[in-house]
Structures are given as structure tokens and as C-alpha cells.
Amino acid sequence: MSWASPFWFPHTVTVEDAIPAGGSGTRFAEPRTVAAEVKDQQRIVVGADANEHVSNTQVTVPISAAVPVGSMVTVWAGRVGARRARVIAVQRDENLPPLPSHLILSLQ
Template identity: 40%
Template sequence: MALTMPAFLLPHTVTVKPYAGNGAYGPIFGRPFTVRRAYVEDRRRRVRATDGAETISETTVITQPGAAIPAGSEVTVWPGTPAERTATVITSSTFDHPSAPAHLEVTLT
């Protein structure tokens, strides 16, 4: 059985509108869902997007594995607070190792 990130390390809640593709009028999103166990860190860092371009990520979100949060999705962090904002997913990476907690790391604009 794989280890998962302990719930006490994931005190935040985020809302996700999963990217489903492009339509005639722009991006299409699936039904929004809430991730009740997440860790949100506002930290600026340089990341490489899925198209290979370097860009700046302002926020990193860590969740337990299982949530489908593809690049291009919209994620709302810090809901209900003055810091609430919606950002676009740059990368979504799954980390799974037999001797370390499995998790999903999502970088946001």
C-alpha cells in the first residue's frame, strides 16, 4: 500500500475548474470541484510549462493523489479570504515513491 500525504499537512481548501479543451469561444472547463485537503504556498519560482517555455509560477498547491487537475485548469486559492484569487495551472505533477508520501503538485500562474 502506497503512503499518502498526511491530512494534517494539508490544511487548505481549493476549488478547481478542470480544463477540458478549447472551443470556438476559448477554453472549456468541466464541472468545478473542491479539494478539501491541500497545501497552498505563495512562492514565486521559475517553471517549465508543458509547451517547454519557461514561465513564473506564483503559487504551488499540493494535494493527495487522485484529483485530476490538468494544465490549463483554473484553481481558486484562499477562498473566502481577502487573498482569494483564481489562477491557471501551468504544470501538474504526480509524485509516487514506495517509501515517501505520494502527492500531486500543481504550479499556478
């Protein structure tokens, strides 16, 4: 079984990468679809602003997805509970082969 198989990333999410625009605020890139594992559970996380935030959803994606903090992620598109939320923290988990490296996105 390949590490990229649907067994490890059984869901898909839509990611709109944050593009900081200085005084003009943040813009977002065109949406892209990324293979993922989505878990709806509340956790307290420390955001990029060094404050504690409640994360309602954690999304695991391949490390190659390179999702920056501040991006918008849509989970469960077309299903009950679909929502779009901001990435408030990114945890990087790098592993040596054959284990996959991945990012864990904490959504607001």
C-alpha cells in the same frame, strides 16, 4: 495519523478541470473542492508549452485529484488574497506506501 489528515493537506482549493475543445478553445468543468497545501512563493517553472513562466503559488493535492494542466484553481477563497489562477505545470510525485503520492500544481 493518516496521510489524508488535515496535517498534510490543511487547506482546500476549488478546481475547475480544463476540458480542451479543439478550435473552440478550452472549457472548464464544474468546480470541485480538493484538500490541499497552498504555498505562495515565486518560482520559475517550465510550462507545458516548453517556455519558462513565473509561478506565484504551488498547490500540493492528493494524486487522486488528477488535475490537468490548464485547469483553473481558486486558492484562499473567502479570505484576503483569494484568487483564481491557471495551472501552468504539474509535477507528479509517486511514492510506495506508506508515503502518500501527490501532485504539485504550479499556478500562474
